[in-house]
Amino acid sequence: MGVALFEKIQEIRAIYPEGTQSALLPALRLAQEEYGWLSPDALREVADALDLTPAMCKSVASFYDQFNLEPVGEHLVEVCTNVSCALYGAQQVLEAFQDELGCRAGETTEDGKVTLRTIECLGGCGWGTIVAVDHAYRKGVKPGDAAAIVKELA
Amino acid sequence: MSHKQIVMAGTDARDLTKLAEYEAVGGYASLAKARALGAEAITNELMTSELRGRGGAFFPTGRKWSFVPSPEQNPNPHYLVINADESEPGSFKDNEIISRVPHRFIEGCLITAHAVLAKHVYVYIRGEYLEPYEILVAALEELKERPDLRGDVTIIVHRGAGAYICGEETALLDSLEGKRGQPRTKPPFPAVAGLYASPTVVNNVETIATVPAIIEMGGAEYAKLGVPNSRGTRLISVSGHVERGGNYEVEPGISLKDLIFAPELGGGVPGGRAIKAVIPGGSSTVILTGDELEVGYDFDSLLAKNTAMGSAGVIVLDDRVCMVQLGIRVSEFYEHESCGKCTPCREGTRWMTQILRKLEAGDASEHELDLLLSVCDRINGKCLCPLGDTAAMAIASYVEKFRDEFIAHLNGGGCPCGDHSPLDGVLAPVAQHIHNHASELVPA
Numbered sequence: 001m002g003v004a005l006f007e008k009i010q011e012i013r014a015i016y017p018e019g020t021q022s023a024l025l026p027a028l029r030l031a032q033e034e035y036g037w038l039s040p041d042a043l044r045e046v047a048d049a050l051d052l053t054p055a056m057c058k059s060v061a062s063f064y065d066q067f068n069l070e071p072v073g074e075h076l077v078e079v080c081t082n083v084s085c086a087l088y089g090a091q092q093v094l095e096a097f098q099d100e101l102g103c104r105a106g107e108t109t110e111d112g113k114v115t116l117r118t119i120e121c122l123g124g125c126g127w128g129t130i131v132a133v134d135h136a137y138r139k140g141v142k143p144g145d146a147a148a149i150v151k152e153l154a
Numbered sequence: 155m156s157h158k159q160i161v162m163a164g165t166d167a168r169d170l171t172k173l174a175e176y177e178a179v180g181g182y183a184s185l186a187k188a189r190a191l192g193a194e195a196i197t198n199e200l201m202t203s204e205l206r207g208r209g210g211a212f213f214p215t216g217r218k219w220s221f222v223p224s225p226e227q228n229p230n231p232h233y234l235v236i237n238a239d240e241s242e243p244g245s246f247k248d249n250e251i252i253s254r255v256p257h258r259f260i261e262g263c264l265i266t267a268h269a270v271l272a273k274h275v276y277v278y279i280r281g282e283y284l285e286p287y288e289i290l291v292a293a294l295e296e297l298k299e300r301p302d303l304r305g306d307v308t309i310i311v312h313r314g315a316g317a318y319i320c321g322e323e324t325a326l327l328d329s330l331e332g333k334r335g336q337p338r339t340k341p342p343f344p345a346v347a348g349l350y351a352s353p354t355v356v357n358n359v360e361t362i363a364t365v366p367a368i369i370e371m372g373g374a375e376y377a378k379l380g381v382p383n384s385r386g387t388r389l390i391s392v393s394g395h396v397e398r399g400g401n402y403e404v405e406p407g408i409s410l411k412d413l414i415f416a417p418e419l420g421g422g423v424p425g426g427r428a429i430k431a432v433i434p435g436g437s438s439t440v441i442l443t444g445d446e447l448e449v450g451y452d453f454d455s456l457l458a459k460n461t462a463m464g465s466a467g468v469i470v471l472d473d474r475v476c477m478v479q480l481g482i483r484v485s486e487f488y489e490h491e492s493c494g495k496c497t498p499c500r501e502g503t504r505w506m507t508q509i510l511r512k513l514e515a516g517d518a519s520e521h522e523l524d525l526l527l528s529v530c531d532r533i534n535g536k537c538l539c540p541l542g543d544t545a546a547m548a549i550a551s552y553v554e555k556f557r558d559e560f561i562a563h564l565n566g567g568g569c570p571c572g573d574h575s576p577l578d579g580v581l582a583p584v585a586q587h588i589h590n591h592a593s594e595l596v597p598a
Contacts, residue, residue: 015310020350024332025315029281063334063493065316065583066281082243083437083483084393084469086580094581106586118583120318120487121243122282125467126391126399135284 002045005034009049023050028061037068065119073108073115075153077101078132079141081118084125089143093129094118096146114153157404157418158379160367160387161360165254171289173296176257182303184366188265189305191369196269200365202373204385208247209237209321209358210436210465212383212453221345222270222353230352234272235330235344236263238279238286238359239314239321242436243487244467247389248359250401252279252286255363256293260309262362265369267307270355274308278326281315318491322539323356325493336495337539360389381407384452384463394470395429397421406452406463410434410442413451414470427472431556435464437484438544440551444473461551476575477556478563481549482510486582488545499542502533506549507584513560516568523560527553 009027016022027050031042038046038061040054047054061067079085079094094105097116101109108115124130127139133149141149164170164179176182188196201216222232240248252259263275279287290311297304312330319325320335327349329335348354364386368376379386384406393399396414398421404413410432414420423429429444434451440461442449449455456463471480489503509526512518530546537543553560562570569575 017350021332022312022330025329026313029313029315060332060334063317064281064314067315081483081580081582082487083433083480083577084244084399086483087394087469087471087475087576089576091578091580105581118581118586119282120490120583121241123240123246123249123280125244125246125393125469126401127246128393128399132282135282137285 002034005031005045006049009046013050021050021052021056024052024057024060025064028057028067032067036074037071039071071108073113075114075134076132077114077116077149077153078119078122079105079116080120080122080124080128080130080132082121082125084121085128085130088128088140090129092143093131093141093146096143097131097150100146100150114150157402158387159403160379161251161258161363161389162255162401162403163367170255170257171253171293173257173293173300176255180370181257181366182261184369185261185264185303188268188369193269193271196265196369199368199373200269203368203376204373204383205361205364205368205376206383206385206453207358208360208364208388208465210242210438210462212463215357215361218345218357219266219270219355221343222355223346225271228346228353230350231274232270232272233349233352233354234263234267234270234275235323235327235349235354235356236275236277236359236362237321237323237326237356238277238283239326240283240359240465241280241318241321241491242438242465242467243484244391244393244433244436244469245465246391246393247401247466249283249286251359251363251389252283253289256290257296258366259290259359259363260293260297262365263309264303264305264307265365266355266357266362268305272355273306274310276330276349277309277311278320278330279311279313280320281313287311287313317493318487319493319539319541322541325539326356327354334493336493339538380405381450381452381454383454388463388466390451391465391467392420392470393468394433395423395427395472396470397424404451407450407455409447410449410451410468411447413468414447420468420470423470423472427474429470430473430475431471431477431480433467433469433471433548435462436467437469437487438540438548439464440547441555443555474571474574475577476514476569476571477552477559478510478514478569479571479575479577479580481552482507482514483577483580483582485510485545485549486584488541490582490584492541496537496539496542498533498536499545502529502542503545505529506545510549513563514569516563516566518564520564523553523564 013023324338344354530550533546
């Protein structure tokens, strides 16, 4: 077991009232930051650190879009394709990323570097198209910007 | 036109993310004033101000606070929970409020905590809002050195992890308790049994960021702004086919047309195209046609048009947009975000999407348009929370107001807009999942 992760989870646990499992979401986030995704082993670590069962941890993790229950690339490119971004041309932006990366939305590049996916409204509707690159928002992204962004991640 | 700024006041001239700058413009003076006033007087001031919740439900804020039982009635600790899970398509105001006036928001938290006798404030911020989260944490870090401001109140920032439904207050509370974010049965309401089954007040970010100004100017002065039932100012998110997408703080009562066309606001439609429709308050609201833009942008005026201000996300759609494609995209969103607890919503949103896809492809027969409306009717009012209701009402309004276009899809064997519509072939997350797993689900 990762001792550092266990300790960090205990710190978070102390923030919340005793006898609650409020630390679960932050703990899952920490584990994912550590391992890239929530593997069965990672879920067991979280469960042990919080005195929960791995099944409880997985049932909660599977509810939320940001938790990866399958391996993902080193980098994450998420294109918002909700209504406002779509009106600015999000689909064309998505297609430009597909071309640049050589994979479809929902897939990871063959070298395991980048996962590309669409995402529901990111809350930047007036500044679309919003693309979250490793969770940091890029605003007003155009299809022509895809190549430079992909190059940054290489 | 000049517009009175309350929530965003001072941001044009200064970087109010810094404590020193915020204090230089009188920041945290309302907190001192509020502490001198006492809890009941603060709540009374809020009642006088006629402030209503900015998350979309319009519940009178002062009244909500007054429901919290006294410690004699209920000895459990009181909690203040801030809903910063802003996820309504079209709304991005709370993002900007936290990012640009974090201290005004924090001051509002501290005043409200004082009013509702809470020692713990939880700010539940959506997981995707990384930058606002970091700005808020940095602002709270500055407060660590200032026990005079913090008092005995602890503010904890709790990140969500990607679920629209957690904007519903009881789902948010379950999520904050470390569970799947699914709405609870009500009653009991959070004021009686909320977080950890204790008395809890849940307020939206913008609501809380308005509180310091109300204490500063007094409730009566605040209530002079705006129009009846929509007092004060609102941050309105304008997006879609407008020249100047962004958040604009205005007094409600301004016409929707001015919001879209005023040069200092939306700035009109690119290329001078005609407006086909406007979603007035986030994708959960009933659509307005291009002929209905003279309406006042306030609670009563929009209610008279059978729609709502919601979370004040205005999405402008020009004449190229296919309304069936809009229906598909909106329906896919709710299908993806339905938490699955109530059958009518879980199954119904999927049905809506499927029928709309058939219509768009030209494979639908006439009875399926009636079936779509029937599905909407069978969702509406039959679930624990409004997610399914609003999805059904929004989709039904597209059919009702653009029936000819839906009929044209039936009779013409598919979409008459061709690929001219900007919503043509847009890949939604729910469809992305299907196309990647299709081979696993369907035996060869």
